Amino acid sequence: NAGVTQTPKFRVLKTGQSMTLLCAQDMNHEYMYWYRQDPGMGLRLIHYSVGEGTTAKGEVPDGYNVSRLKKQNFLLGLESAAPSQTSVYFCASSSPRRTTEAFFGQGTRLTVV
Amino acid sequence: DQQVKQNSPSLSVQEGRISILNCDYTNSMFDYFLWYKKYPAEGPTFLISISSIKDKNEDGRFTVFLNKSAKHLSLHIVPSQPGDSAVYFCAASARETSGSRLTFGEGTQLTVNP
Numbered sequence: 001n002a003g004v005t006q007t008p009k010f011r012v013l014k015t016g017q018s019m020t021l022l023c024a025q026d027m028n029h030e031y032m033y034w035y036r037q038d039p040g041m042g043l044r045l046i047h048y049s050v051g052e053g054t055t056a057k058g059e060v061p062d063g064y065n066v067s068r069l070k071k072q073n074f075l076l077g078l079e080s081a082a083p084s085q086t087s088v089y090f091c092a093s094s095s096p097r098r099t100t101e102a103f104f105g106q107g108t109r110l111t112v113v
Numbered sequence: 114d115q116q117v118k119q120n121s122p123s124l125s126v127q128e129g130r131i132s133i134l135n136c137d138y139t140n141s142m143f144d145y146f147l148w149y150k151k152y153p154a155e156g157p158t159f160l161i162s163i164s165s166i167k168d169k170n171e172d173g174r175f176t177v178f179l180n181k182s183a184k185h186l187s188l189h190i191v192p193s194q195p196g197d198s199a200v201y202f203c204a205a206s207a208r209e210t211s212g213s214r215l216t217f218g219e220g221t222q223l224t225v226n227p
Binding site: 056 | 213215
């Protein structure tokens with residue numbers, strides 16, 4: 001009964017370092033998303049995927065890359081971390097049915113120093 | 114351009130009273146609206162939704178009202194309980210949007226005092 005699982009839960013990076021955030025879902029959902037949450041700004045969409053092997057840019061894609069090699073996994077990469085990428089990152093998944101909600105992971109708190 | 118706005122960053126109510134959280138949107142293409150609840154250190158969880166063909170949807174203590182002409186929706190919680198204290202996000206999606214992706218408001222911190 002895991003739902004959406006994000007790895008890691010916390011991370012501190014130095015400016016310029018790279019890392020990958022992993023999201024895994026066990027609900028066989030077609031759609032997956034990466035959001036970031038910053039104080040006073042709600043959740044903003046970084047990238048999303050409508051199926052295995054496909055990705056698309058969201059509202060704030062700069063500085064991030066993603067891959068969806070397997071249906072159940074959606075990876076978010078930071079090639080060269082910047083302090084502006086300090087945030088809480090949430091992965092979500094949903095089915096293509098219009099009237100279903102998105103399910104979220106527990107979040108990854110990333111600090112770039 | 115904030116397409117979904119929650120103008121109240123915080124709201125405080127007494128236990129047992131009604132909590133009313135508001136949300137405004139600007140994109141007339143939005144046709145499906147959701148409310149999410151978020152506790153600290155957890156991901157958002159779905160609370161209730163409404164389609165644009167309805168003006169009200171009720172689920173237990175939670176009711177969402179939609180006023181399409183005003184591009185406004187509200188979430189009513191009656192009666193409010195201390196366990197309802199959380200951040201509430203309003204979200205919207207449009208039929209023509211690829212991936213049914215959601216646009217979120219800034220969130221409202223609800224505090225229910227015992």
